[in-house]
Amino acid sequence: MHAVTSHLMEVYAREPVSFVRGCGARLWDEQGVEYLDAIAGVAVTSLGHAHPDITDAIVQQAGRLLHTSNVFRIDWQEQLGERLCLLTGMQKAFFCNSGAEANETALKLARLHGHRRQISVPKVVVMENGFHGRTIATLSATGNPSGQRGFEPLLPGFLRVTYNDIEAVRKVAECEPDVVAVLLEPVQGEGGVRALSPHYLRELRALCDQRGWLLMLDEIQTGLGRTGTWFGYQHAGVAPDVVTLAKALGNGVPIGACLARGTAAELFSPGQHGSTFGGNPLACRVACKVLEVIARDHLPERAAELGVRLRSGLERALCDHPHVIAIRGQGLMVGIELDQPCKALVGRALEEQRLLITVTRDSIIRLLPPLICDDRQIDDIVDRVDRLLTPGVDSPATLATEEARL
Ligand SMILES: *Cc1c(COP(=O)(O)O)cnc(C)c1O
Numbered sequence: 531m532h533a534v535t536s537h538l539m540e541v542y543a544r545e546p547v548s549f550v551r552g553c554g555a556r557l558w559d560e561q562g563v564e565y566l567d568a569i570a571g572v573a574v575t576s577l578g579h580a581h582p583d584i585t586d587a588i589v590q591q592a593g594r595l596l597h598t599s600n601v602f603r604i605d606w607q608e609q610l611g612e613r614l615c616l617l618t619g620m621q622k623a624f625f626c627n628s629g630a631e632a633n634e635t636a637l638k639l640a641r642l643h644g645h646r647r648q649i650s651v652p653k654v655v656v657m658e659n660g661f662h663g664r665t666i667a668t669l670s671a672t673g674n675p676s677g678q679r680g681f682e683p684l685l686p687g688f689l690r691v692t693y694n695d696i697e698a699v700r701k702v703a704e705c706e707p708d709v710v711a712v713l714l715e716p717v718q719g720e721g722g723v724r725a726l727s728p729h730y731l732r733e734l735r736a737l738c739d740q741r742g743w744l745l746m747l748d749e750i751q752t753g754l755g756r757t758g759t760w761f762g763y764q765h766a767g768v769a770p771d772v773v774t775l776a777k778a779l780g781n782g783v784p785i786g787a788c789l790a791r792g793t794a795a796e797l798f799s800p801g802q803h804g805s806t807f808g809g810n811p812l813a814c815r816v817a818c819k820v821l822e823v824i825a826r827d828h829l830p831e832r833a834a835e836l837g838v839r840l841r842s843g844l845e846r847a848l849c850d851h852p853h854v855i856a857i858r859g860q861g862l863m864v865g866i867e868l869d870q871p872c873k874a875l876v877g878r879a880l881e882e883q884r885l886l887i888t889v890t891r892d893s894i895i896r897l898l899p900p901l902i903c904d905d906r907q908i909d910d911i912v913d914r915v916d917r918l919l920t921p922g923v924d925s926p927a928t929l930a931t932e933e934a935r936l
Contacts, residue, residue: 747763756898
């Protein structure tokens with residue numbers, strides 16, 4: 531164990547556990563204690579830890595070539611672009627290193643789209659409780675005032691509306707002539723595991739077509755099988771104009787992507803955007819392998835099945851729990867909303883249940899298990915969450931307290 535004082539900036543309230551090894555949905559700490567992973571590095575390691583095919587791709591490419599820069603053609607980048615476009619119906623890809631950068635790319639596309647249409651102050655419609663990243667532009671697009679506080683002035687050019695409320699967007703359309711795009715998540719992750727209704731997304735698509743707006747979907751958390759389909763928008767059967775990806779795309783090797791079709795695919799010209807590391811041979815080869823494994827092992831379908839199993843298991847176990855007010859989600863993106871703040875449960879789950887969970891919006895337990903879990907592991911997550919929340923083992927009043935962790 532290392533000393534508590536550190537030379538790291540205090541941007542995370544970290545748990546005092548450090549993992550040294552993983553395999554599938556299991557992790558081991560420095561003392562050799564085994565844990566069950568129900569968050570997959572926050573929706574990143576969808577194929578689990580130390581997946582042999584991913585390890586092999588990393589090793590193969592690391593021994594060959596890591597980086598040459600985007601001054602040159604990169605074969606793995608071209609292959610990855612082609613595969614992602616085939617999967618999404620998009621036409622062009624840009625590769626970067628994170629979700630925030632993927633959304634920055636989308637926002638730059640929106641502005642170009644506006645200027646192309648002689649709109650000098652283009653505006654983007656974004657959602658309450660939306661999450662798009664931590665850079666200044668993506669933080670400005672994010673609908674969380676507490677995350678924004680202290681970082682003003684934020685970027686202008688965003689119009690915020692209620693999530694899932696088509697009338698709210700129609701109202702903006704009527705009084706704002708300078709809108710050029712809408713940016714939103716098919717399921718809000720950080721915002722509390724809330725899914726868009728398919729009907730809303732179809733109506734939004736129609737409105738975007740009518741007005742010439744770009745429909746830009748942030749699939750950074752929902753994409754690549756997580757919700758039970760390859761992409762979250764497939765539940766509604768619509769095609770967006772721009773899609774952003776990151777998180778699970780490299781199974782832990784950093785990579786982000788912004789995909790576009792139609793006019794949005796033709797907006798950039800050389801010199802207008804770029805990335806030193808983006809799309810390097812290592813990240814792209816690994817991402818190609820990730821896509822191959824997801825398809826080969828039918829992981830979107832698996833996520834749908836396992837999601838039903840997880841949610842129905844939780845509903846059975848927690849149906850008359852006094853503090854659980856909702857269990858919701860799509861595929862293996864599941865939220866358990868409590869009637870009180872419960873951040874301390876993250877530490878208690880580790881200590882008492884050897885289970886990794888996250889809490890978002892103070893009172894919502896969020897579960898994002900790897901898509902390679904077997905049925906038994908999903909049932910095990912249900913059991914451990916049940917024991918964690920069961921009154922009597924710990925009195926319900928201690929759910930929220932920090933002392934409960936000590
Ligand atoms: C995680 C996340 C981001 C930010 O990704 P980073 O890689 O942390 O920059 C953006 N949007 C959504 C929906 C996310 O879940």
